[in-house]
Amino acid sequence: MAVWKCDKCGATKESRCKPRKCPECGESGTMVKEGCEAKASSKCSRKRCS
DSSP, X not given: OEEEEETXXXXXXXXXXXXXBOTTTOOBXXXXXXXXXXXXXXXXXXXXXX
16 A cells, blocks of 8 residues: 655545545645655556546
8 A cells, every 4th residue: 555645735645546636635636655756656557546
């Protein structure tokens, strides 16, 4: 499992796949894999997450 962090509010969520929106502030597209600097590298490659 990965830890995802919101770029806007800093909230975190543990999940296998990148959340579509932040569970705290509700912003879409702000979740990045914690420890990753490039947003593109934090996309989930699992089929069921699409």
